[in-house]
Amino acid sequence: MTTDTASDTAPVLKDGVYYHQFDIVIVGAGGAGMRAAIEAGPGARTAVISKLYPTRSHTGAAQGGMAAALANVEEDSWEWHTFDTVKGGDYLVDQDAAEILAKEAIDAVIDLENMGLPFNRTPEGKIDQRRFGGHTADHGKTPVRRACYAADRTGHMILQTLFQNCVKLGINFFNEFYVLDLVTVKDADGSTKVAGVVAYELATGDLHVFQSKAVIFATGGFGKIFKTTSNAHTLTGDGVGIIWRKGLPLEDMEFFQFHPTGLAGLGILLTEGARGEGAILRNVSGERFMERYAPTIKDLAPRDIVSRCMVQEVAEGRGAGPHRDYVLLDCTHLGAEVLETKLPDITEFARTYLGVDPVVEPVPVMPTAHYAMGGIPTNNNAEVLSDNTTVVPGLYAAGECACVSVHGSNRLGTNSLLDINVFGKRAGRNAVEYVKTADFVALPEDPAKEVRELIEGLRTNEGTERIAVLRKTLQDEMDRKAQVFRTDESLGEVLEVIEELRERFKNVHVDDKGKRYNTDLLEAVELGFLLDIAEVVVVTAKNRKESRGGHMRDDFPKRDDENYMQHTMAYLSGDPHSSSPEDHIALGWKPVVFTKNEAGELRYPPLERKY
Numbered sequence: 001m002t003t004d005t006a007s008d009t010a011p012v013l014k015d016g017v018y019y020h021q022f023d024i025v026i027v028g029a030g031g032a033g034m035r036a037a038i039e040a041g042p043g044a045r046t047a048v049i050s051k052l053y054p055t056r057s058h059t060g061a062a063q064g065g066m067a068a069a070l071a072n073v074e075e076d077s078w079e080w081h082t083f084d085t086v087k088g089g090d091y092l093v094d095q096d097a098a099e100i101l102a103k104e105a106i107d108a109v110i111d112l113e114n115m116g117l118p119f120n121r122t123p124e125g126k127i128d129q130r131r132f133g134g135h136t137a138d139h140g141k142t143p144v145r146r147a148c149y150a151a152d153r154t155g156h157m158i159l160q161t162l163f164q165n166c167v168k169l170g171i172n173f174f175n176e177f178y179v180l181d182l183v184t185v186k187d188a189d190g191s192t193k194v195a196g197v198v199a200y201e202l203a204t205g206d207l208h209v210f211q212s213k214a215v216i217f218a219t220g221g222f223g224k225i226f227k228t229t230s231n232a233h234t235l236t237g238d239g240v241g242i243i244w245r246k247g248l249p250l251e252d253m254e255f256f257q258f259h260p261t262g263l264a265g266l267g268i269l270l271t272e273g274a275r276g277e278g279a280i281l282r283n284v285s286g287e288r289f290m291e292r293y294a295p296t297i298k299d300l301a302p303r304d305i306v307s308r309c310m311v312q313e314v315a316e317g318r319g320a321g322p323h324r325d326y327v328l329l330d331c332t333h334l335g336a337e338v339l340e341t342k343l344p345d346i347t348e349f350a351r352t353y354l355g356v357d358p359v360v361e362p363v364p365v366m367p368t369a370h371y372a373m374g375g376i377p378t379n380n381n382a383e384v385l386s387d388n389t390t391v392v393p394g395l396y397a398a399g400e401c402a403c404v405s406v407h408g409s410n411r412l413g414t415n416s417l418l419d420i421n422v423f424g425k426r427a428g429r430n431a432v433e434y435v436k437t438a439d440f441v442a443l444p445e446d447p448a449k450e451v452r453e454l455i456e457g458l459r460t461n462e463g464t465e466r467i468a469v470l471r472k473t474l475q476d477e478m479d480r481k482a483q484v485f486r487t488d489e490s491l492g493e494v495l496e497v498i499e500e501l502r503e504r505f506k507n508v509h510v511d512d513k514g515k516r517y518n519t520d521l522l523e524a525v526e527l528g529f530l531l532d533i534a535e536v537v538v539v540t541a542k543n544r545k546e547s548r549g550g551h552m553r554d555d556f557p558k559r560d561d562e563n564y565m566q567h568t569m570a571y572l573s574g575d576p577h578s579s580s581p582e583d584h585i586a587l588g589w590k591p592v593v594f595t596k597n598e599a600g601e602l603r604y605p606p607l608e609r610k611y
């Protein structure tokens with residue numbers, strides 16, 4: 001087919017498939033996708049495709065803040081911010097990327113302010129800043145006020161502000177379009193070229209091919225591989241799954257962050273900003289137990305450490321509640337005014353979902369699956385890599401789906417809203433430069449073939465397996481055996497279950513055979529991605545026989561820099577349908593980037609992580 005007649009507004013219909021053509025296609029309308037669009041929109045014909053209406057993206061649920069060493073309320077520097085990011089990530093962070101993150105943070109906040117974001121202010125009118133876990137002054141001496149915030153709705157404000165600016169720029173949005181494939185073409189020399197994406201329109205069941213010179217993935221995280229999670233139902237890791245199925249690698253998938261303060265039993269998040277404002281974690285005797293584990297910064301230690309301490313308190317019988325299975329977040333001393341003005345949403349969450357009023361009583365909390373440190377490997381320009389160093393021309397990734405890696409094995413709070421802005425902007429800027437000289441890659445004869453087969457295969461499957469049953473089994477098992485503490489045995493057990501579920505998924509039944517808003521079908525597709533991703537997470541976790549950041553192996557409790565100071569790279573190889581992971585997952589390593597000072601010494605040498 002010829003696409004030269006296709007334009008932004010008038011797709012060409014051929015053989016039942018709509019064909020569109022744009023210079024740049026951005027998959028995802030969260031913070032990273034829309035920040036990229038604002039950068040790309042003025043310079044190139046840009047489309048944003050999103051399975052959700054943009055302002056429903058998970059960025060809008062972010063609460064506590066966005067880090068930047070503005071030094072508005074206390075002395076601070078980007079160098080201290082880099083140090084904290086590297087140490088917080090347990091030295092698996094690529095240090096050149098962390099330096100970029102911390103340096104460009106200042107402009108990222110000012111950009112948002114100029115776009116109209118209503119940050120909380122100091123009495124003099126500067127952007128106010130609050131404390132957050134792991135952010136310190138002068139290399140760990142004391143907690144520092146580095147997080148810029150808008151009450152506990154910072155993500156909501158960021159998402160709305162970015163969306164309004166996209167609308168102002170006239171960006172083309174394709175909302176409730178579910179991207180299911182990246183169209184790639186292999187060159188004679190074996191290298192991968194990007195030709196566009198294929199999407200399924202939820203309202204109609206139609207297929208759309210978007211031919212483009214550049215594609216930016218900004219599809220967010222995959223917390224839904226776990227049962228107890230702060231993540232939205234939609235965070236099923238589709239983008240990461242698509243990249244995986246294309247045979248491109250994934251990096252550091254074993255590192256998943258468990259946020260300490262999820263509402264007990266539910267996982268709904270209470271921001272770390274609460275502890276930033278002075279809230280305290282207590283065990284059944286009312287003891288401020290973090291003083292024992294992190295004497296300097298106590299409740300504001302990084303999340304991996306606090307989560308482990310909480311689980312340990314419960315395991316050793318010091319949990320609260322009738323079953324002694326949670327600890328308590330005490331905000332009562334903060335007073336009603338601080339709670340109502342600086343933490344209004346989480347105050348309401350505790351009242352609504354647990355019937356507990358944080359003004360007068362402590363709130364039951366336990367760790368909740370929160371953030372994927374791993375994902376699609378990129379370099380500092382947000383270009384996607386097909387191995388340790390080779391760039392896939394025209395393919396970019398930013399935000400939670402990407403692994404730059406600025407978070408290493410554990411992300412610091414407020415560094416993700418920062419990451420999506422800094423690397424979203426870089427992705428947009430670099431894609432615009434790229435499309436200035438790049439040509440469209442010719443589409444294959446029937447680019448929608450694989451997606452059509454996937455959709456029709458699921459819709460017409462006569463099997464009897466229920467989507468909800470398979471998903472629940474996966475999530476329960478992941479919570480039990482691949483959560484805060486892991487062992488070779490527990491990971492082996494969950495892997496067996498995943499392999500069984502992958503087999504059963506072949507007989508999954510979709511009740512709804514219709515085309516309009518077929519959410520049943522959508523859930524089946526999402527389950528497929530969840531199973532693929534969970535398998536990679538568990539296989540890589542089993543392979544890393546050390547404890548580092550968010551990956552705690554009970555059977556290998558120490559960090560082992562000699563053998564494991566490197567990123568994991570996982571590749572799909574062999575038969576993807578085989579039930580044995582050894583047959584289709586190959587693992588490799590990628591060196592961590594260290595930076596040096598003028599004297600040639602390591603700027604951030606790996607130290608023991610004490611707080």
Ligand SMILES: Cc1cc2nc3c(=O)[nH]c(=O)nc-3n(C[C@H](O)[C@H](O)[C@H](O)COP(=O)(O)OP(=O)(O)OC[C@H]3O[C@@H](n4cnc5c(N)ncnc54)[C@H](O)[C@@H]3O)c2cc1C
Pocket residue numbers: 027028029030031032033049050051052053054057058059060061062063064065066154155177178179180218219220221230231232238239269271370371398399400401413414415416417418420
């Ligand atoms: C409850 C909560 C609170 C948080 N608080 C903070 C905080 O205070 N500070 C901080 O720094 N971080 C915080 N985080 C983390 C941070 O919000 C996220 O990591 C970040 O917002 C992710 O942004 P993103 O743009 O990468 O993805 P998202 O905002 O999740 O957007 C993903 C987009 O991809 C689209 N998409 C996905 N798959 C497809 C597909 N197949 N086809 C088409 N579109 C697709 C979706 O429609 C969506 O638009 C929080 C996270 C949670 C869950």
